[in-house]
Amino acid sequence: MTKGKKKNTTIRDVAKKAGVSVASVSRYINQNAPLSTSISIKIQAAMTELNFVPHIMARRLATNKTNTIGLLVADLYGDFFPPMFHGIESVTGEAGFDLLISSSARTGPRTEFPSSLGPHNTDGMLVFWDSLSEAGLHQAYERDFPIVLIHQSPPDKMSIPCVTVENKAASRRIVEHLMEAHGRRRIVFLRGPDHNEDSYWRETGYRQALEMRGIPFDAELVAPGEFDRAVAEQSIRNLLSRGIVFDAVFACDDESAAGVYSALYAAGRTIPNDVAVVGFDDQRFSAYINPPLTTVRAHTEDVGRIAARQLLQIIHDGTADSLTLVPTEIVFRQSCGCNP
Amino acid sequence: MTKGKKKNTTIRDVAKKAGVSVASVSRYINQNAPLSTSISIKIQAAMTELNFVPHIMARRLATNKTNTIGLLVADLYGDFFPPMFHGIESVTGEAGFDLLISSSARTGPRTEFPSSLGPHNTDGMLVFWDSLSEAGLHQAYERDFPIVLIHQSPPDKMSIPCVTVENKAASRRIVEHLMEAHGRRRIVFLRGPDHNEDSYWRETGYRQALEMRGIPFDAELVAPGEFDRAVAEQSIRNLLSRGIVFDAVFACDDESAAGVYSALYAAGRTIPNDVAVVGFDDQRFSAYINPPLTTVRAHTEDVGRIAARQLLQIIHDGTADSLTLVPTEIVFRQSCGCNP
DNA sequence: CTGTTAGCGCCTTCAT
DNA sequence: ATGAAGGCGCTAACAG
Numbered sequence: 001m002t003k004g005k006k007k008n009t010t011i012r013d014v015a016k017k018a019g020v021s022v023a024s025v026s027r028y029i030n031q032n033a034p035l036s037t038s039i040s041i042k043i044q045a046a047m048t049e050l051n052f053v054p055h056i057m058a059r060r061l062a063t064n065k066t067n068t069i070g071l072l073v074a075d076l077y078g079d080f081f082p083p084m085f086h087g088i089e090s091v092t093g094e095a096g097f098d099l100l101i102s103s104s105a106r107t108g109p110r111t112e113f114p115s116s117l118g119p120h121n122t123d124g125m126l127v128f129w130d131s132l133s134e135a136g137l138h139q140a141y142e143r144d145f146p147i148v149l150i151h152q153s154p155p156d157k158m159s160i161p162c163v164t165v166e167n168k169a170a171s172r173r174i175v176e177h178l179m180e181a182h183g184r185r186r187i188v189f190l191r192g193p194d195h196n197e198d199s200y201w202r203e204t205g206y207r208q209a210l211e212m213r214g215i216p217f218d219a220e221l222v223a224p225g226e227f228d229r230a231v232a233e234q235s236i237r238n239l240l241s242r243g244i245v246f247d248a249v250f251a252c253d254d255e256s257a258a259g260v261y262s263a264l265y266a267a268g269r270t271i272p273n274d275v276a277v278v279g280f281d282d283q284r285f286s287a288y289i290n291p292p293l294t295t296v297r298a299h300t301e302d303v304g305r306i307a308a309r310q311l312l313q314i315i316h317d318g319t320a321d322s323l324t325l326v327p328t329e330i331v332f333r334q335s336c337g338c339n340p
Numbered sequence: 341m342t343k344g345k346k347k348n349t350t351i352r353d354v355a356k357k358a359g360v361s362v363a364s365v366s367r368y369i370n371q372n373a374p375l376s377t378s379i380s381i382k383i384q385a386a387m388t389e390l391n392f393v394p395h396i397m398a399r400r401l402a403t404n405k406t407n408t409i410g411l412l413v414a415d416l417y418g419d420f421f422p423p424m425f426h427g428i429e430s431v432t433g434e435a436g437f438d439l440l441i442s443s444s445a446r447t448g449p450r451t452e453f454p455s456s457l458g459p460h461n462t463d464g465m466l467v468f469w470d471s472l473s474e475a476g477l478h479q480a481y482e483r484d485f486p487i488v489l490i491h492q493s494p495p496d497k498m499s500i501p502c503v504t505v506e507n508k509a510a511s512r513r514i515v516e517h518l519m520e521a522h523g524r525r526r527i528v529f530l531r532g533p534d535h536n537e538d539s540y541w542r543e544t545g546y547r548q549a550l551e552m553r554g555i556p557f558d559a560e561l562v563a564p565g566e567f568d569r570a571v572a573e574q575s576i577r578n579l580l581s582r583g584i585v586f587d588a589v590f591a592c593d594d595e596s597a598a599g600v601y602s603a604l605y606a607a608g609r610t611i612p613n614d615v616a617v618v619g620f621d622d623q624r625f626s627a628y629i630n631p632p633l634t635t636v637r638a639h640t641e642d643v644g645r646i647a648a649r650q651l652l653q654i655i656h657d658g659t660a661d662s663l664t665l666v667p668t669e670i671v672f673r674q675s676c677g678c679n680p
Numbered sequence: 681c682t683g684t685t686a687g688c689g690c691c692t693t694c695a696t
Numbered sequence: 697a698t699g700a701a702g703g704c705g706c707t708a709a710c711a712g
Contacts, residue, residue: 008404008460010688010689010690011689011690011691012689012690020699021698021699022689022690022691022699022700023692023698023699024697024698024699025690026691026692027697027698030691033697033698034698035697036697036698039697039698051483053458053460054455054460054689055460055688056455056456056461057397057400057406057461057688057689057690058401058688058689058690059689059690060397060690060704061395061397061398061401061688061689061690061691061704061705061706062689062691062692063690063692063704064348066397068440076422076425076426077422077423077426079419079624081421082418082421085443086416086417086443089445089446090445090446093442093446094446098442098456099440099442100438100440100441101429101439101440101441102439103425103426103429103433105426105429106429106433106434115393115394115396116396116438120348120394120395120396120705121396121397142391143391284419284623284625285625285629288598288625288629289625289628289629290628348704350704350706351705351706351707352705352706361682361683361684362706362707363682363683363684363685363707363708364681364683366706366707366708367681367682367707369706370707373681373682374682375681375682379681394706395704395706396706397704397705398705398706399705399707400688400706401689401704401705401706402687402688402705402706402708403688403706403707403708404688460689
């Protein structure tokens, strides 16, 4: 195969070979203007013969539309990402949009609006929690660049649409379940990372449940979980060694619930007899763990799908719901004391 | 905020405001030519004042380089994707490349080379197993467009670099372990999907282990697993109901191993006493399942990292290793009979 | 060091 | 229905 100066074959080459004007070829490609059949056939022939592929960058320059949406994500370890991505991809793909992904795992939350995802490069952007700093968001907001936030509500004064899961009610209900169905009274809450909104609302639900049963909130019963197995394990160990009494724990997510299991087993406590434990997220391992974990299922794929739809809608007509809460449901397994 | 005809602010606007030429602005942006400090300062001032963002599409048109690499993936459910993606992103991000992702989950393996990921739009492409048909691959190959295959070796006559995990030796060793350490002789093998190469090599390893111990291959002992929990479960049920005797099963992946557990438990068999079971992949739940699953760990993040490096290298100087096998290691837990 | 200018490949009025 | 021509925003010679 001779290489040589691989000259790009352009719309012009096609036009020449087909004996028509470039405008006609363009029209043929875009199917956006009447065109005689005879000419269409010639163009098609020329295109296949020349193995022509339109240069999308050129098209984008000319039309000033990118037809791609950006995805800014912090860290994509963990189980949440694949379904979320799947949801997003299913709607953007359907709509003919490409997906440009950028992770800020290496760099930490971006303080600058990433220029490769911003205006000129994408038509809009999906921003996950913790992936873009407030300053970065502000930049985008100022230029009213289409954005929708995922699992993060907009900072003050910016009204940016947001889609996330229903945290509070489900948390309240699962804690109530611990109290009502299983008679637990001393319930530990394991927090997520500081400033994480999911964690905040889950804690709020926890407190509400307590309040509704007239049980005073006890600060000793809340400890860091950080969405991290090891941190959660250590927290429970500390509680235990300090002799703090508890008969249940509501872990802010399943990951930390797994840490709770380890600490409890190491201390010779049984689940759920000695202490019931429940989590949040319904990760894949949660059904396999022993005993199977009672937890809250978040429909992450729906979150992705809805967020993508919102963004496309903004791009299309500028409108969107300012907040959409995707429903969650409790999955009752055995770690709370059910289904013995 | 008045909108009006939001005219894009261009390099030209910056040049005018700074009182310099567009070339200087371009040079300033790209830092690729000497420039006096005084002029640099003026340009910087103008840029921030105008809130200027370079139009990357225009730049790409002009340079004929996209600085993005495409990622073609079939389905991204399951645990393998996040670490793989993480590996890829870490090297492409480091190198300043964007990532354009396209899933073929909606459409099935693409028969056409996806034009939005091909030449003109990306500098190269990472192709996962089952995401692009042979015809599509051929198209790319003909134009010698940089590609590296992941978990899939190239079809005949095309020499496209490929990176995947070491399947055969690990499979042989894990089956040998079943025989030598735990005295198993009647070992079931649960296949993956037809034509899946990982499955093929794992089966090959299984057969080799048998052969080395002089145990004849028994076709009755191999059944479909399909990398699917339910399918695997059904296969084991069938074996059981047909009265076929076995004392171990090597599931082609952990997902199907989970199905094996269910079928075995339902039939009142114990693991590993009645039948030992081992898997492949070391998914997250495998450590949590009861009993913890002995399996083969694939370093998926490394696969991603290496594949990305290979691709970058092809793009850079046209060279690459035709095949790289990422090492795997056996993780001994309890389902094989170890660590009782 | 800095400015001028001709494209990159395509789209899109505006005529015809 | 079709063609001609002027950009889209930026880069890269080529002069100076």
